[in-house]
Amino acid sequence: MSDEDPELLALPADETSVSISSPESGESLEIDGETQALEWHAPILVRIDENTTIPHLLARRVQRSARRPLIARKLEMGDTWQNMTAAEFYEDVQATAAGLIGLGLEQGDALAIMSRTRYEWTLLDYASWCAGLLPVPIYETSSGEQIEYIIQDANVRAVITETVTQRELAESACRRLGRSDITLLSLDAEAMQTIRDAGVTIPRTMVAQRTQALTTDDLATIVYTSGTTGRPKGTEITHGNFTELALNAHAWMPEVAMGKDSRLLLFLPLAHVFARFLQVFQLSGEGILGHTPDTKNLLPDLATFRPSYLLVVPRVLEKIYNSADAKAGRGGKQKIFRWAANVAVQYSQALETPEGPSRRLKMQHAAASHLVYSKIIQLVGGNARFIISGGAPLSTRLAHFYTGLGLPLLEGYGLTETVGPLSVNTPRLSKIGTVGPPLPPLSVRISDEGEILIQGPSVFRGYHNNPEATAASFTEDGWFKTGDLGSLDRDGYVRITGRAKDIIVTAGGKNVAPASLEDPLRGHPLISQVVVVGDKRPFISALITLDAEMLQLWLKNHGLPPMSIGEAATNIEVLSALERAVDRANEHVSRAESIRKIRVLTTDFTEANGLLTPSLKVKRKAVLERYADVIDDIYGGPVQNG
Template identity: 45%
Template sequence: MVWDNARTDPDEVQFLRPDPIPRSWPASRTLRDGPSPVTCGQFRDDVLTLARGFVAAGVGRGDRIGLMSSTRYEWTLIDYALWSIGAITVPVYDNSSVEQTQWILADSGAVGCVVETAEHEAMVHDVRQDLPGLRQVWRIDGGDLIALAGQGRTVDDAEVEGRRRAVNGGDVASIVYTSGTTGRPKGCVLTHRGIHCDVLAATEALKELLHPGASTVLFLPLAHAFARLIQVGMVYRRATMVHCPDLAAVPAQLRRYRPTFLLTVPRMLEKAHDKARRRADDGHRGRLFGLAERVAVRYSRALDRRRGPGLLLLRPAHAVFEVLVYRKLRGAFGGRCRMAIVGGAPLGERLGHFFRGAGLTVLEGYGLTETSPALTTNTPSAMRIGTAGRPLAGVQIRVADDGEVLARGPVVFQGYWNNPEATRETFTGDGWLRTGDLGSVDTDGYLRITGRKKEIMVTAAGQTLAPAQIEERIREHPLVSQVMLVGDRRPYVAALVTIDEQAWPRWRAAHELPAVSVGQLRRSPELRGEIQAAIERANATVSHAEQVKTFDILPRDFTEDTGELTPTLKIKREAVQAHYGADIDALYRGH
């Protein structure tokens, strides 16, 4: 793709580098307001230059090279440079622990590792004695990539060209270790063919989004297969990508670069919605926002009907709120963005309708690291909110008798690195991948995910339930940040609830409570009453046996740093249960 783009459209801007750091990788030129554009031709030259450096450093075909960095231009550059010489990229999340880093580098047999910072370098140094195969470590912000480029001047372009042409579809492109909500990470072996098939199918399905002239600000970690798919799709379609390594800087970058579409996860859309609602409340326009929200949802639902939104009431109301509310909401995403791709976890149906009604169509998809990763997606012309869409070209989906979603196709991985037992367990006898997710497929082929098989709870009374949908309902309350149900082999269902730190000060002041932390007030009647009301609303949507009977408000929110959330903000249930075991036991004391 890189070489084809440079040959056919060398002047198309492939990347915009916000405020590039010269010692990390030099910029060819810089625009007046700061960013450095990288054309297709320049990107090919950068990839070739760094590839020569890796060859000079002794990186061979099939060698595994760790890559531990935040989302930045150099991540993409390193990825393609390694691929172009037949080496294998092994991503490591930039916030991984020492133990996780050691395990991934050791299990993959990495012979080299590129790190971003001095802190990362020190982390690898601390476990170097446990990594006998690790020969070299290069630090991005220490100038090591530039030094590699200098070292590569001794390598002829023809040598890189020969290595590049020797790479075939069956070769391993990457070993991606699942962040996982349970257990030790397993290395998913992804081939060039699998990634290529997935990118071709996904970009064809989403061609209205991915095309020359389209742009996005990528802020999800590239160590995650979902963001990696968009990286390759952007290169393939010659669209423009801006890397943003700092989540706190995302709002400013969206305003600065005004992308045409976004890649995100459900939790971030939930936070965007809650932030808009809080701003309306702070400006004493909460009632107006509530009405605008109801109109957006009704308008979106009407779009799925043959007659569409009614002319008498709904269309005029929608037009009014377009001026008063919706346009400002989209302005937070830069103003040009009218579509978003979401994955990593199911998106709430009401939230999907709200954003579409407000002018930002959210296309939900589904996939796994093991499937390169995309399996299904909604598209602008074929979407059903509340589902994960229909299978991509070449992908087959079926649902087993126990409700587990099974998949088959060229995008499915070869297996887990160094783990034949786990590989055997993840495939059926006739070759279908067990996804571990529960779901259903409707008569039109749309897949709906209802939960994780491992998360299914069976109460002491024998009641089986999937917690995700009830958790989602409780989380709709503006004061709630996270919810995790418990109750497996227990007499009833209970919930652990965390409070949104942004919403807390305003709610606390409105109830004339002292200016203290959640932890100091989590037993207060006012706070417990508020959460009880949210739980009662959720309970009204499920059977009596599935209802949450009691709950505990935790003193702090779940975070990545404490190991309770994955990089895509999904709850690591085992970690939460380990941290709050005593609190969970207290919910069942006396029963």
């Protein structure tokens, strides 16, 4: 078997046709002297046929480069990563797929996976797809009630958990449902060996038949939304949703994953659709994929894996910055760090001007690079060419900071219903403050109410067993309603202004988007979470929780004794620091939108207390209900109706 032509599943030679076209924007409107697009159509760079499923992309990757590394697995002892070739991974997938068939799972059956991000999840995903199954993720932090709901709604036939404890939770859920026909396995208790043993007598031709029976219209997964507004909805995502987006993303941004030196370390939860898309994207390119199950090991793993690009949520970037600032301590070191941070921001801002950075700024940047930036770059492995941030808005200052120190930050935006990414800034042109242009082949339109509407092949099929919710999520002419408010500039770049359902209307009739105040405040080292309140109230206020990890460092750096969260919540110096942070955030909004009062809570928002989703989004409605008395106390009583 040659490196370039392994003996694999036969594929048609013309499985993918490529056509290049130019973007076509729709109508535009001039607002305050600036042209705003009302609609933007991204180019379709790659057209696929019905055979271009996820297993098809894997087989093509193996045919291109069977002997090149595809996966890097960290050895249990030490910091060494062991490469697995494309052919080796493909063989593991085939053996596991045969095992799943051997367990009695029929074409189209649902298999639930409940685990942290690790190699076995990716293996089970691809094996399930090759066996014609439907892998359904369950967050490893899910409650028994949530597990029960997913098993019932998706009609799950097998559950594979990471731990024995999780398996026991699933067993309890099955008993409550009266389901004794469900296979339950745990990775900690030889699940993979059990599966492989079950496949010994299954001919590989049976796996091939299952794989070849798939089309792009078949379901690839059902991903249950985080549930910020109630019971989770099962988002139906097809093979075509994944593959059309992945291939077009490769054609549009080949510098990310089409180079043989591309390296992605996956640490985001694979229960989330964004991470699921990333594994398909990376494995269908030319690079290597690694996994970090425990984020406590993230920095050491980044240092040894040396990723070529990072995909993170803003909270990770805020933590890195705040940790670097805190560890600089007091006095001279802290002054040097903050000077270097300001230089990075100014340098990035200057890059956006026709003149570029001045000679003096270039000299300052070179000095700051030697003293500070090089150390931060080494923190993430020293090999990263850029960072892609998504999942929540990021402050423009932090975006300029990372770009200025030599890690260009590309902010993006996406939803479960769009297989993750909807738009993202590109290395060729990044506009800080926007979330970039739509990824091919998506189209974006702004409704009369300012809501972002989308249409295209990567938009989900519908909500599982919920036709009413599906119908309510689309306009009459077939555009998906994102629920986000925003705008398009003349180049088709998307700017997010907030969630439609989160808009606060004060007693004076002023519309306030909470995100414009919450996002900059979350960048402060003392702050963990912020929820802006004030609906039907005379002014805007904010509920703030403290970051327990950063608090002690902050206190030490400010010459204060250690104290508990409860003590810090009423400490005059802590409150003064928070008030100064609020004043800075208020500089970017009108007086009617500004925060007038804050209340520091003594308990953080977590998944365990029901105030965060598994993807770490704040459940705003739950927070408002839980702290209704605190909010009423801020305003001297409940809302006066009439």
